[in-house]
Amino acid sequence: MNVATSIQTDITPKGTDYDTVRCVIEALTENYRDQPSLEALARRLGQPPTQLQKVFTRWAGLSPKAFLQAVTLDHAKRLLRQEDMPLLETSIEVGLSGPGRLHDLFVTHEAMSPGEWKARGAGLTIRYGFHPSPFGTALVMVTDRGLAGLAFADPGEERASFEDMAGRWPNALYVEDSAATARYAARIFDPDRWSAEEPLRIFLIGSDFQVRVWQALLHVPLGKATTYSRIAEEIGQPTASRAVGAAVGRNPISFVVPCHRALGKSGDLTGYHWGLTRKRAILGWEAGKA
């Protein structure tokens, strides 16, 4: 299959904003001590300051300065406050993401049986496509049981992202079908189209332990965050926080299963499979929507 060529036709100008934004975020976070001015950033990117300000603010709903505020340690700690956090049990019984997520992406989930998991995707047809997103090119993978994969790629890295995802279920049949995946992408990244009445169907393909961790993530509302150790407690294995970290890192449906809302206990962002800058970008973007 020819992954690289298939992308071109899908990219709209909107997708390129993220490249600018990513550079700004990188510059801001690398030198946040120096509080780089808009001027300095603009010079670095070779763009007029007003233009830069405009693109960034349109993207984030926040000025670069406010954005920086939103990804500081202090703010992360505020996200970790537990009040208003929905209880795990109630949410699971309802089969929805819970009553506290009025402004969040609503989701129903179905998980693979252990036997299916061992088959590593055998007998499964996965349709995939690349689409622009606020966080760069997104790789969307769907099955007839729902959304199964969501990955990101920096420019030129599309093939690597695909390999990363396809390697998780090596026995599945992969069919490029961006017509089928486009409507998922459009909906996932447009908060105006998140609806409790019509939840997004997702299909969690993973080990039992992983699925429990991912389900716990689904109960973290937009504008909130949790920690690896708190998830460990929630799934009844309070000492398994490290294992939780590994499972969070294997989350196949980034963004929809909000693994970016898992932080270190100190409020550190720790890591992100698709790059720490992207984790910052998503958290900052969410701060603009919350």
Added chain:
DNA sequence: CAGCAGTGTGCGA
């Protein structure tokens, strides 16, 4: 502050 144990999983030897 460094070092280490405890955890589930996947991967290569």
Added chain:
DNA sequence: TCGCACACTGCTG
């Protein structure tokens, strides 16, 4: 089958 590395954390000196 075994050993190791992980997007971790709390306890020990």
